Amino acid sequence: MGTMKAAVLQRPGEIRVEQMRIPEPGPGEVLVRVRAVGVCGSDVHYYKEGRIGRYVVEKPLILGHESAGEVVALGSGVSHISVGGRVAVEPGVPCRRxxxxxxxxxxxxxxxxxxxxxxxxxxFAEYIAWPADFVYPLAENLGYAEGALMEPLAVGMHAVRRARLVPGWTVLILGGGPIGQMALLAARAAGAGRIILTDLEDRRLDVASRLGADVTINPGRASVSDAVSAATDEEGPDLVIEAAGTAATVRQSIELVRRGGTVVWIGLPSQDPCEVSALQAIDKEVDILGIFRYANVYPDAIRLAASGKINLAPLVTHRFPLEEARQALDTVAEQKSSAVKVLVEV
Ligand SMILES: [Zn+2]
Ligand SMILES: [Zn+2]
Structure with missing residues (x-):
């Protein structure tokens, strides 16, 4: 096998594009020629701080987990996928046992x-070898960029599934980063009657409106509780999706949900433990659900995207070649006001 380019995190803050060996697909694996990779908040944490909680970068690491590409070789025992197939790659492979x-x-x-x-x-490499049962054929009308977006979309869909969203519900989404926007798309597709989204960045509120938010609120300019109350006839939303990951929005999720409503926590709070009112949650009989990644969602995410019922295009705000993976990460880290989803195209 020959060599390939990969963007390698050497130590916090330092990414270098290197030549390395193309991985060899083992039994049950496929070799994927990577075409598009989304930059995620977690990539930025490893890039800037070298760690997320107990996961520490101790040796050079290739970042990027939201990817799509073309299958170019098969390991032994792979029969349901063929060379030349375009696929979205699910980045987490569990023990299966x-x-x-x-x-x-x-x-x-x-x-x-x-x-x-x-x-x-x-x-963030030209090739990856990955288990064949965790790559999924892309529908014909989906490009590689959309394929890469299946990962955050799966998170949004998993949140909506766990919440058992009922058609007609009013949904409040706190936070308009990529995950909040994906939750918005999933809620819309699931039949939400009214969607409200909050974010401090107007650019993100614009994107949310284009994706189908009915009401957007900038907490820097308006009281969220007043605006939510006005938008829901004083009732409060049936479902609150916390996707901002701040102690204040976690607390707000309980405060703002209607009595008997559902709260979903996806954002990883930058400060933890964080304070919420248990009394309020009990008094309102709130259902509180944690969301960790997703399971068994990719095929449905691909079908939903292919159906044309959701529009992913407004999410992609920046594109960089692999050689500029560093700029891609810097853009996510530093340009919160303009960046929603940043893609690396390989
Ligand atoms: Zn991600
Ligand atoms: Zn397991």
Missing amino acids: CGYCKGGRYNLCADVTFMATPPVDGA
């Missing part, structure tokens, strides 16, 4: 190999 895996909640498996989480390399 534990109770969570057998029960269909493999996102909770304790033994997951997840791309771009130390020490597992990610997809």
